[in-house]
Structure formats: structure tokens, C-alpha cells
Amino acid sequence: DTEVTQTPKHLVMGMTNKKSLKCEQHMGHRAMYWYKQKAKKPPELMFVYSYEKLSINESVPSRFSPECPNSSLLNLHLHALQPEDSALYLCASGPFGGETQYFGPGTRLLVL
Amino acid sequence: AQTVTQSQPEMSVQEAETVTLSCTYDTSESDYYLFWYKQPPSRQMILVIRQEAYKQQNATENRFSVNFQKAAKSFSLKISDSQLGDAAMYFCAYREAETGANSKLTFGKGITLSVRP
Numbered sequence: 586d587t588e589v590t591q592t593p594k595h596l597v598m599g600m601t602n603k604k605s606l607k608c609e610q611h612m613g614h615r616a617m618y619w620y621k622q623k624a625k626k627p628p629e630l631m632f633v634y635s636y637e638k639l640s641i642n643e644s645v646p647s648r649f650s651p652e653c654p655n656s657s658l659l660n661l662h663l664h665a666l667q668p669e670d671s672a673l674y675l676c677a678s679g680p681f682g683g684e685t686q687y688f689g690p691g692t693r694l695l696v697l
Numbered sequence: 698a699q700t701v702t703q704s705q706p707e708m709s710v711q712e713a714e715t716v717t718l719s720c721t722y723d724t725s726e727s728d729y730y731l732f733w734y735k736q737p738p739s740r741q742m743i744l745v746i747r748q749e750a751y752k753q754q755n756a757t758e759n760r761f762s763v764n765f766q767k768a769a770k771s772f773s774l775k776i777s778d779s780q781l782g783d784a785a786m787y788f789c790a791y792r793e794a795e796t797g798a799n800s801k802l803t804f805g806k807g808i809t810l811s812v813r814p
Binding site: 622625626627628630633641673675677684685686687688689690691693 | 730732734739740741742743744747749786788792794801802804805806807809
């Protein structure tokens with residue numbers, strides 16, 4: 586089973602709201618990733634977690650706050666976002682030291 | 698830094714025909730992985746095929762095969778017997794072999810493939 590799930594599928598929020606995106610995998614992967622993708626563009630890496638510890642932050646603004654509560658779950662907390670943050674947010678996971686990343690279906694975020 | 702180039706922004710193929718999507722990359726590493734991901738309108742990124750650089754044999758997955766030319770740093774994807782469901786954006790991606798979990802994927806800009814019935 587190579588399934589990564591993400592909730593919600595769609596999210597509309599105002600610039601003063603606080604919301605969270607959730608990602609879950611049950612493949613025993615110990616590396617998890619958040620990507621941001623604009624339409625017709627490749628995904629851009631935001632964060633990498635290895636064994637539940639943040640290992641890469643690609644200079645993402647602090648209004649995005651990741652969290653990895655356990656080895657199966659990855660959250661992305663959103664606060665005071667800007668309209669330009671509207672995008673598809675993809676979660677991926679992969680085995681530690683493995684080469685392949687498996688993506689979830691994404692959350693389409695619209696910031697008004 | 699590694700770069701991945703997909704120079705064709707769009708391609709079109711007749712249903713049941715064969716199409717080849719091009720990808721070139723630049724790296725000074727000798728060991729790495731290459732991938733093709735498919736992203737249909739639903740926008741789920743789906744792994745199509747992967748290639749280990751140390752393997753000379755080209756990877757195949759059913760109707761999908763690659764032509765991996767390591768010296769030329771070329772990694773093209775051939776889709777045989779094209780189907781309407783193959784219509785999607787296709788991304789070529791590169792990853793170094795020795796970066797462990799901090800495995801950054803470097804993506805090309807993508808190519809939009811349309812399939813004519």
C-alpha cells in the first residue's frame with residue numbers, strides 16, 4: 586500500500602484565520618515532506634521531517650508551522666496567510682534512506 | 698547544483714500511438730535516481746517510473762519505458778499505446794543517492810501531454 590492521505594481536500598480561509606492541514610501515512614515511512622505547488626509549476630519543497638524531527642526548512646515564512654506528532658502524522662499549521670499563499674499543498678513520504686517519495690492527493694488552499 | 702530541463706512545454710499524441718517525452722539533467726554525481734511523475738487534472742502526483750543511475754538496463758512499467766543515456770545525461774519517457782487517461786502533466790525529477798532522508802527532489806518544469814481520441 587503506497588497511500589498517503591491528506592485532509593481537507595479543499596480549504597478556504599481568510600487572512601486572519603488559523604487552520605491546519607493534515608497528512609497521514611501507514612507505510613512505516615520515517616521521512617515526510619511538505620510541498621507547495623502553484624498551477625502549471627513543479628512542486629516546491631517546504632519542509633522535511635526525518636524520524637519526527639525537522640531536518641529541512643526551505644526558508645519558509647513563519648506563518649507556516651509544521652508539526653510531526655508521530656511517525657504516521659504530519660501537520661501544517663497556517664496562520665495569517667496572504668493571498669499569494671493560495672496553492673496546492675502536497676504531502677509526501679518515503680522510507681528513510683530510500684529514494685522514492687510517494688505523494689498524497691493534496692489540499693487546495695484559497696486565501697481570501 | 699543539479700538542474701533538470703524539460704524543454705517542451707506541451708505535446709499531443711493520438712490515442713493508441715506512441716509518444717516520447719524528453720528530459721535532460723545536469724549533475725556532477727555518479728550515483729543518483731531519476732523519476733517520472735504524472736499529475737492528472739485531479740493533481741495527485743503519481744510515480745510512473747524510476748531509474749537507478751548505476752543500472753544500465755532501462756526501466757519499464759507496462760506501457761511506460763525510459764531511454765536512459767547516462768553519458769548524455771538524458772532520461773526520456775516513452776508511452777506506448779497511449780490512452781485518454783494518460784493525459785496529464787509529466788514531471789521529470791532527480792535525486793542524489795547519498796542524501797538519506799533529506800532527499801530533495803529536483804523537478805523539471807513539466808510537460809503537458811494531451812491525448813486526441
